[in-house]
Amino acid sequence: MGSSADWSRERFTMDKGCSEAVLSVFCKLYEDKKIYKGSRIINWCPVCRTSISDAEVEYEEQDGFFWHINYPVVGEEGRFVEIATTRPETLFGDTAVAVNPEDDRYKDIVGKTLKLPCTDREIPVIADSYVDPEFGTGCVKITPAHDPNDFEVGKRHHLEEVVVINDDATMNENAGKYAGMDRYECREALLSDLKAQGLLVKTVPHTHNVGTHDRCGTTVEPMVKAQWFVKMDELIKPAAEGVKNGEVTLLPKRMEKTYFNWTDNIRDWCISRQLWWGHRIPAYYCDDCGEIVVAKEAPTVCPKCGGIHFTQDPDTLDTWFSSALWPFSTMGWPKDTEDLKTFYPNDVLVTGYDIIFFWVIRMIFSGYEHMGRAPFHTVLFHGLVRDDQGRKMSKSLGNGIDPLEVIDKYGADALRLTLVTGNAPGNDMRFYWEKVEASRNFANKVWNASRFIMMNLGDETVTEPDAKDLRPADKWILSLVNALTREMTVNMEKFELGVAVQKVYDFIWEEFCDWYIEIAKTRTSADAKEKDPSSANAALWTLKTVLTQALKLLHPFMPFITEEIYCTLNPEEPSIMIASFPEYRDDWNFPAEERTLSYAKELVKAVRVLRNERNVPPQKRSHMIVVAEKEEVRTAFEEGKEAYLRLAFASDVEIKAEAAGIPEDAVSVVIRDAVLYIPMKELVDEKKEIERLQKEKERLTKELARSNGMLKNEKFLSKAPAEKIAEEKAKLSQYEEMMAKVEEQLNKLS
């Protein structure tokens, strides 16, 4: 892809340096009581057999059922409490049934005891405002060990936490005769038993969200387990504040909403994983008394009992724990290194919005906590590349595109250009091979234009011409590339890469290749070089200069092809990568020549339309007469002659102040500030001519109506800025002039 990286600084989070940082951070946070070990509800993946953080749980909507089950009231024959559950197998972990204290229906049963079906246990009915009387039956089975909300309820009411599911999602001994069954197997068996006992009231279809592990897709099991957590409430404050007060800018700005949604609802971060791969938690347990010692290295003596045998905690850390430290762990921290001074804080983080919670936020709060300041001042979020149907690329769908395959077929530059073209920051993009093909075509265009220019340059050296030797077209293209430089730089600084590249693309293809190179051809041929060497030199110098500058502007988007051409074109230069980026220069601003060329282009376009309509063969040249009343317009046409003569298929051109002595059989076309006449038999076709003029008249009528409407609107005149009014007035008079001429032509023909 052409990433310009210093590979000698390649880092991996398991490297010695990064590992050292991980140990330091863990110990420091533990000492500060910001890391703790506790028994809490965590998300458990029964397939990976590890805990996972909240951020790693993906919820997906699934069709399921609401099973209504009767729990008999102890001591009251025939009386039941009906609960509704989506997970009957957790019944064995129930330690209460809760109702809302305000719910009149159930006030009298609060405090009573229920018989837990299919067990020999009895559980109390409690009142808790967590219960929504409107939902389900208004009675909720409370399973503190296997549901996060029930866990909270259990804490409030000092309920026992009965774990009933094993790490592999089979039922444990607390499930009685169901022990050893898989959780779903148990569900079926239990339901069938309940039904047999007449305790299954009804089964209602119900769609609900089920949490799954983002890596393997397994339904996660909430479980109470002893795990390590990072206490987030204090840590997150400076990270939230930093974005609020502008120390860190998120682009596009809307990402701030997502960011604050997370920081405002932060929960403690479960960082321990029951995996082999990762940084092992630096906690050691005394084999004699169980004392926990957190240290970078294994302790030798237990501070509590003096024991000398220890067992290290087998758990590893969440992979994002080490990634969060990346901006400084890679620079030698905790040592105060030169690298750290130089490269921390960094400038811009470029990343996908899908890892804002996993990585971006965690880097920011880690930066504030350990370095005292944010790790970067700007985060630029890009979207995700999707398939041609807008679906996320995934292994299971097999719709992924291998970048290496794209590069093999079309080149890295083409892929790179594709990814930046026509895309606004943070927006997703669909992948189409056609887009890459279009990018490849542009690379080909740049390549061929360069080849042509180099061919024209030959072995001769070009010298910078005196200003007086530059022709209008030369000044015009210099003026354009100069303006382009300013504009695209502004876009780049605002991270509007798609807009910037579009401007460079348009300039190179349309202005430079389709106009300037075509115009310059007449001056760079072998004949022309001999006839007018100074003009040839000026054209060649301009070609080389503008191409070189355009290559620099294009380089960020197409690094390889620009480097190759640049070095061939400028053999004295070592690399485009270390060339300075162009800046706007006042001496390359030529408004008069821009005007001249705009007339030339308009004339050429008008001629093309005429000839196209009539299928005139390209070899056929013609004499042209341009009639313009204003002297400065005549001057412009005079000046631009060299630029348009060839492209307008003209043998010669006559520029006059008035339309006297124009041959009767001449075709005429009204252009801005002038009328163009081409006396040429094969061009004349009265019917077609009238058609064309009618069409032109229609267009002008519309424009006049629009312009008149604005200028007759007193409110517009009184409220719009003066320059807008002047601009509109100028347009109106131009249209009026053109209209008069078109009508005159029409009269003549009819």
Add this chain to the structure above:
RNA sequence: GGAAAGUUAGCUCAGCUGGGAGAGCAUUCGCUUGACGUGUGAAAGGUCGCAGGUUCGAGCCCUGUACUUUCCACCA
């Protein structure tokens, strides 16, 4: 349940500070025009989702609404 984004040409998408709707691809009709047919010239194609509002003026700002997508929450 909360939030964000999208809705512009047949398709995929741009449109920067409100001031005559753009590109690429596709389509139609031409072209061995000095590098490029991966090219070149011309053309056709849009009520900017819908309804209000602000404004002299709205694709752009505001309100509402419909549909699509995504993120967050997870009510048992």
